[in-house]
Amino acid sequence: MTSIAVLPRRTAVAILLSLGTLFAANHVAARLAFDDQAGLLLAIVCRSGLTLLALAGFVLWRQPRLRLASGLIKWQIVLGLLIALQSLCLYSAVARIPVALALLIGNTFPILLALLTWALGGSRPTRRACLLMGLILCGLILVLDLPAWLSASGPMTPAWKAGIGFAFMSACVFACALWITEHRLSTLPGAVRSLYTILIVFCGMLVAGAAGVLPGGMNPPASGLGWAALATLSVLYATAFTILFVFVPRLDMARNAPVMNIEPVASLLFGWLLLDQIFGGLQLLGGAVVLGGIVLLAYSKRR
Incomplete structure (x- = not known):
């Protein structure tokens, strides 16, 4: 079997930085759509539908075997449903709180994945990993500005409570999805797993919209801007997901994956430019602590 040539690290890092920026811009565009009364389910249907078309074209070109072993079918369905729920939770958070804050909380999934793996019989987190997890949590306390809320000088509104809860739920659900991917579907080719996952997300959102599970979930935007x-x-x-999917075998993800944490940073910039979302100095410091801890945790795990 011919090995796939890995891209030079500078090229790989540049691609990952670009992809993280595209994903961040996607969430900022989602907030603009939600502010114009667009439904959450409609946004996910449009997003997953276009991505499904792109992936289907790629899969038809490569022509992998699409049949699943009987033991993998149920886990593939569970994975698709989890990713659908994670998408809904993250977009629900983006609709309520600043985009960068939602992404920072959502990107704490490595902590939850490490704890879940340990709880299900995997290796115990090292002392270094535990210290980094504590550092990330301290950074989140600063980002959320909990001292101000506790002193009643910055009360938490119901929308913020819901947004923070949805962001944390998205991290929990994504950690579960990654555990299933690593421990139950690792033998399934990435092309097949990704195609079926996006297909389940797309169909799941259509069914939820038709059943009226989320009131206003399929509402169209109110104006051309939306x-x-x-x-x-x-x-x-669709562009970012497809590029990542096509190039991932050549990006040396074991070494370069933490670069994708540029997403919250880029969303902070876009949120400031397009949404007038501004953070205080202490919150920015907390965000830097969270990102630094996540990157160090990712690199230490790979070593």
Whole structure:
């Protein structure tokens, strides 16, 4: 079997930085669409539908075997449903709190994955990993500005409570999805797993919309700006996901994956430029602590 040539590290890092920026822009575009009354389910349907078309074209070109072993079918369905739920939770958070804050909380999934793996019989987190997890949690306390809320000088509104809860739930669900991917579907080719996962997300959101599970979930935007934002988020996500999917065998992800944590940083910039979302100095420091801890945790795990 011919090995796939890995791209030079500078090229790989540049691609991952670009992809992280595209994913961040997708979430900012989603917030613009939600502010224009677009439904959460509609946004995910548009996003996953366009991505499904792109992946289907790639799979038809490569022509892998699409049949699943009987023991993998149930885990593939569970994975697809978890990713659908994670998408809904993250977009629900983006609709309520600043985009960068939602992504920072959502990106704590490595902590939850390490704890879940340990709880299910995997290796225990090292002392270094535990210290880094504690550092990340301290950074989150600063980002969330908990001291101000506790002193009643910055009360937490119901929307913020819900947004923070949805962001944390997205991290929990994504950690579960990654555990299933690593421990139950690791033998399944990435092309097949990704195609079926996006297909389940797309169909699941359509069914949820038709059943009225989420009131207003399929509402169209109120103006042309909302439609433009909806189209933009779909194109950005489909482009980033497809490029990542195609190039991932050549990006040396075991070494370079932490570069993708540029996403919250890019969303902070886009949120400031397009949404007037501004953080205080202490919150910015907390965000830097969270990102630094996540990157160090990712690199230490790979070593």
